[in-house]
Amino acid sequence: MTQVSAAAEVVTAHTDVHSEQGAHRGEHPGRAANPVIKAHGLAWLEFEKTDLDRTELFARDFGLAVHSRTADELWLRAAREGAPCVVVRRAPQSRFVGVAFEAAARDDLDRLARATGGSVEALAQEGGGHGVRLTDPTGIAVTVVHGAETASATPLQQPLTWNVAGARPRTNATQRPAREPARVERLGHVVLASRVFGRALDWYLENLGLIVSDFLFVDGQRDRGPTMAFIRCDRGSEPTDHHTLAMLLAPEAGYVHSAYEVADLDAMAAGGEYLRERGWQRSWGIGRHIQGSQVFDYWRDPDRFMVEHYADGDLFDSSLEPGWAPMSASGLAQWGPPATADFLGTRPSPSLVKAAVEALREDNEIDRARLMGLMKAMKS
Ligand SMILES: [Fe+2]
Numbered sequence: 001m002t003q004v005s006a007a008a009e010v011v012t013a014h015t016d017v018h019s020e021q022g023a024h025r026g027e028h029p030g031r032a033a034n035p036v037i038k039a040h041g042l043a044w045l046e047f048e049k050t051d052l053d054r055t056e057l058f059a060r061d062f063g064l065a066v067h068s069r070t071a072d073e074l075w076l077r078a079a080r081e082g083a084p085c086v087v088v089r090r091a092p093q094s095r096f097v098g099v100a101f102e103a104a105a106r107d108d109l110d111r112l113a114r115a116t117g118g119s120v121e122a123l124a125q126e127g128g129g130h131g132v133r134l135t136d137p138t139g140i141a142v143t144v145v146h147g148a149e150t151a152s153a154t155p156l157q158q159p160l161t162w163n164v165a166g167a168r169p170r171t172n173a174t175q176r177p178a179r180e181p182a183r184v185e186r187l188g189h190v191v192l193a194s195r196v197f198g199r200a201l202d203w204y205l206e207n208l209g210l211i212v213s214d215f216l217f218v219d220g221q222r223d224r225g226p227t228m229a230f231i232r233c234d235r236g237s238e239p240t241d242h243h244t245l246a247m248l249l250a251p252e253a254g255y256v257h258s259a260y261e262v263a264d265l266d267a268m269a270a271g272g273e274y275l276r277e278r279g280w281q282r283s284w285g286i287g288r289h290i291q292g293s294q295v296f297d298y299w300r301d302p303d304r305f306m307v308e309h310y311a312d313g314d315l316f317d318s319s320l321e322p323g324w325a326p327m328s329a330s331g332l333a334q335w336g337p338p339a340t341a342d343f344l345g346t347r348p349s350p351s352l353v354k355a356a357v358e359a360l361r362e363d364n365e366i367d368r369a370r371l372m373g374l375m376k377a378m379k380s
Contacts (some may be wrong), residue, residue, distance in 0.1 A: 017154035018316070019214060019323025028226060030212030030322035031205055031234070033343040036115040037108040038209030038234045042082050042187050042244050043100040043145050045258055047305070048091035054302045061278050062299065062307060063181040063262065063271055067151055068126055068229050075126055078260065079187045081153040082128055083145075085187035085260075093195040093231065094303040096255035098141030099190055101208055106130065106146050123148065137203050138253050139195040144208070159176065159264040175266075182271025182309050189243050191256040195364035197249035201229055204245065209234050213242045213316055214291040216327040219380075227374065228327060230291050232316060239315035240277065242292040244311070249364060251359035252345070252352060258305035261313070265295050268309045272297050284343035285309075287336015293324070296336075298343055327377040344378045 023029070025045040049055045052074045056066060060078050067084040083102075091350040103109055109120045109132050118132045129148030136142050160177060161170045171245040194200045204210045211234045215226035230243035248256070262268050269286060276282060283306055285297030294313035301307055325331065329339045341347040 001338065017321045017323055019325060021324040022321060023215075023324060024222075026228055027324070028201075028215065028322075030215065030229075032202070032209065035205065035209030035234075036207050037103060037112050037144070039101040039144065040104040040235070041102050041233055041240070042149065042190065043102040044085050044087055045145075045190060046097035046141075047086065047088045047095070048095045048097055049088050049303055050090070050092065050303070052088060052090050053114075058280065058301045059086070061181055061275055061280060062260070062301075063184040063309070064260070065154065065184075077151050078184045079154045079156050080186045081149050082186060083129075083148045084151060086258075087126075096305065096307075098143065100131070100143040100145050103144050103146040109144060109146055114145055116207065118127075120192070134207070136242035137196050138192065139197040140192060140254065141214070156185060156261040157267050160266050162283060177266040177270045179270050179274050179277075181274055182267040184231055184260040184262060184309075186261050186315065188241055188259045188261045189246060190258045191246040191248070193248050193253050193256050194364050195249070195251065195253050195359050195362065197227060197229075197247060197365055198210035198225060199365075201226075201231075201247060204231060204247075206289060210245060211318060212322040213314075213320065214323045214325065216248075216291070216325055218370065219326040219328070221325075221369065221373050222324075224370070226324075227370070229322075234318045237317050237319075239317045242294075242314040242316055249370065250345070251355040251371065254316040255284055255305065256345075257308055259294075259296075259310050262309050262311050264311050266294060267327075268297050268311055271309060272299075275299055284340045285336065290334055291323075293334075296333075300342075327374070328380040329378050330380060346375070346378050 064076040067075040072090045074088040076086040077084040109130055112132050113120050120130050120132055123129050123131045127149040129145050131143045131145040134142045163170050210231045212229045213232050216228035217226045218267040228248040231245045233240050233244050281300040283298035283300050288295045292313050294310040297309045299307050329344055332339050
């Protein structure tokens, strides 16, 4: 007998699929049966940069605020309450350092340390707290943190009131969104590339209890398993972002982009005009994605790290099963300009060729068929 006592149970647990296609029998279930912990969300991202002044200039134009700044360290924050979401340390070379996830409870850190052979450390940095330092199978530093100080909320940008079909709430008033930085409300997700995608995926599902919202596969190679996953936190009946982490199989491992939520489409578009007028480079946008449904606008920061403004993303509770779809460049958006070579990372470059040669030589999940399949997908 079905019991409908809570809103989440109205969606029959683990039987609903939100996309046109679900899993075939025996395919990856998209979640671990018994994960070590269930991470609550993203806490912050860590970078090293050569020039903190330039980093701060772009960050302010992008709509982040400065939480604190010294000669060697810059902490950036979003408008909603939370720990500062980006830390940048001065270094001789610019690079992505790693990602911090937030544990739901202090006990989770002990459990995670025991399961991974790590230890719980007091974090000797701005905001304090405790953390377990791990390295994922790709080689990316992952810190799971708890108890770091949060900054209280600052005023949010107000979404516009739209006159839409069937509802005309705005009369005797004009629509004049200011051409100003789109105020970032919070860090939403990070996208990482890996040569060992399958191993890395299972690592996040087993250790952090993340669950897959959508899988993508190389057309004609579905039997070899997925090559991209959009992964959310498991907060039970509490809806959470469609993806907090997205991961894909690719020869160049590491950071792909990070995404920051803004109030609405107008905030994003006006903020995009502001960035463009200030001379910053748009990578791809504005459009609406398919997996996650959010409206998006992608930019390059001064060190060519890709960052995304987004709004109106999907929220799923833990009951939804993964969707499955073939990977393609045209399948990345419902509307918007065609995906650019800059966004897709397909522009031929010495580093891309070097990465592909290395990836083929190394023992990993990339072989000739996979590489050709991925390249074909990015052209279709
Ligand atoms: Fe994104």
